[in-house]
Amino acid sequence: MTLLSVQNLTVQAGEVPLVKGISFDIQKGEWLAIIGQSGSGKSVTASAIGRLLAPNLKARGKALYNGKDMLRFGAKEMRRLRGTSISYIFQDYQGSFTPFHTIGRHFDEFLKAHFKLSKAQRREMAEQTLESVGLQPEMYTRYPFQLSGGQLQRSSIALALLTKPDLVIADEPTAALDSISAFKVLRLLADLQQETGCAMLFITHDLRHVRKYADQIIVMKEGAVVEKGDKQSVLDQPQHAYTRSLMTASPSLSAASQLLKGDDTSCVYCN
Amino acid sequence: MRLLQLNDVQKSYQPGIPVLKDINFSLDRKECLGIVGESGCGKSTLARCILQLEGLDQGEILFEGTPLHNKTERDIRPYRRQLQTVMQNPASSLNPKLKIRHSLMEPFRQYGAQVSLTHFQHGSEEEMARQLMEAVELSPDLLSRYPHELSGGQKQRISIARAISLEPALVVLDEPTSSLDVLTQMSILKLLDHLRDALDLSYLFISHDLLAIQALSQKILVMKEGQIVDRFEKGDLFAHERHPYTKQLVSLFD
Known part of the structure; x- marks a missing residue:
């Protein structure tokens, strides 16, 4: 069943197109990875779907969530959707937390906003969720600066999964x-995706992060989709030269020794 | 004689919390030694100790047999041109108010007259700048730009050009590719590999990326919680006698 259907999505900054009419579907429980370099439009695509674009950017096209166009939702409808059905994990884990609030307070605010629970219930639920991402319940009383990057990102994953969403939009959650x-x-x-059965829109520049878990892959370059398909067919038979160069740049560990050998043209895309 | 030798190096910032414990290793000329480990394992502290940006609590750091550690700044100075570094964040390695030419040529202006170069032609500042830009495959037009006008990869190439400008014996590479996207990472690794060969450099290459380490280094050390837990030749990464932690890293990356 199609959970999200993006149709002819265009994002413009004034006259400059950042995303040029892309379309794709995410099925229920599916892991879709969008890969591309910095500036390929992959994050802008994710932000447009989540209605998180900066005010100077305008999105056109459709993003049908269970058949309803999210791009036309009012603030109230969007808020309801964000609380329960869609959540986000960002690259900048530091920016995801208020520096002068404890980790626990972030959970508490979130639970207060979306559920009717007593104080004790909220605390218990928060501590359980922390444990489910491999953190000790003691983290509840800590401040963000007292946690490492990995611990903070685990906390933001815990927050994102707290409401058992159907769709998680993860924008380079591991890049930092x-x-x-x-x-x-x-x-x-x-x-956690296996456990909860949520669908995942996973944005990354690193193919190594895609090999294991993705079901579908979209390759973006300069705002357009250059290749898409199920993981195996994209990885086994990449059609586009750009996909191939991304693959050479992130080989398996056993092929790493050969990484720097030989002449190739991939540097055309570099710098 | 070994180019660089560390004997029983110990370092802590707070009493009772050691950051480096019993570090022993050596590095030969023209060799690339990779050090891999997670954030907080002490690998950057190790780099800073070798570069004499930090003092040691115990142990010694020998450069061609001469102790470097706990020397005065004045005594260290002759070694600084032999011991260069490229750091992780290319943006903070370059002064935003100075043009690329100015930052790039700073070591040459400091030491140039005293240094005899074997690979580069000793010439005017402009001539040197042109050679360095060519070595790192950048257009000389970039020399009159400011850092913010360059991409991350281009800035990292400038940092590399500056580090090699005095033909040092050893370059400490502390996560030189970590803030770049994969394609740029690969082009930088290729450049570093080529330069080591062309200029007879030695590298101490520090990274959390086992793939990059495996690609560039000949020998590999694995660090965990301030200690070296495993050491091996690059070809032996998958050997079954590897330390459990190394095996864990391999399974994560593969």
């Missing part, structure tokens, strides 16, 4: 972490 913490957080996200 060291790659070891990144892989651990990724594994956690995949486990």
Whole structure:
């Protein structure tokens, strides 16, 4: 069943097109990865779907969530959807938390806004959720600066999954972490997705983060989709030269020794 | 004689909380030694100790047999041109108010007259700048730009050009590719590999990215909680005698 259907989505900054009429569907419980370099329009796409665009950017087209166009929702309808059905995980985990509030207060505010629970119930639910992402309940009383990047990102995953959403939009959730913490957080996200059955819109520039968990892949370049399909067919038979260069840049570990050998043209896209 | 040797290095910032414990390793000329570990494992502190930006609590750091540690700034100065670094954040390595030419040529202005170069042609400042830009595959037009006008990858290439400008013996690379996207990462790794060969450099390459470490280094050390827990030749990464932590890293990355 189609959960989200994006149809001919265009995002413009004044006259400059950032996203050029892209379309894709996400099925219920599916992990869709959008990959591309900085500036390819992948984050703008995610923001447009979540109605989080900066005021100078204008989105056109459709984003049908269970058949209803989210781009035409009023503030109230959007808020209801955000509380219960759609949640976000951002790259900048520091920016996701208010520095002078404890981690616990973030959970409490969130639960107060969306559920009718007693204080004790809220606390219990928050601590349970912290444990479910591999953090100790003691983190409840800590401030964001007392946590490491990986711990903070785990906390924001816990917050995002608190309302059991149907769709999680994760915009480079691991890009600001060291790659070891990144892989651990990724594994956690995949486990939780299995557990809750939510669909995932996962934005990344690193193909290594896609190989294991994604079902579908979209490759974006300069605001357009250059390739899309199920993971196996995109990885096994990449049609576009850009996809191939992304793949060479992130080989498996056993092929790493060959990474720097040979002449290739991938540097055309660099700098 | 070893280019760089560390014997029983210990370092802590707060009493009772060691950041580096019993660090022993050596590095030969023209070699790239990779150090991999998570955030907080002490690998950047190790880099700072080797670069003499931090003092040691115990142990010694020998550069071609001469102790470097706990020397005065004046005694260190002759070694600084032999010991260069490229750091993670290219944006904060370059002064935003200075043109690229100015930042790039600073080491040359400081030391240039005293240094005899074997790979670059000793020439005027302008001539040197042109050679360096060519070495890192950038257009000389960028010399008159400001850092904010360059991409992350271009800025990192400038940092590399500056680090190699005096033909140092050792370059400490502290996460030089971590803030770049994968395609740019690969182009920077290729450049570093090429330069090591062309200029007879040695690298101490620090990263949390096992893939990058495996791509560039010949020997690899694995750090965890301030200690070296595993050491091996690049080809032995998948060998079954690897430390459990190394195996855990391999399973995460593969």
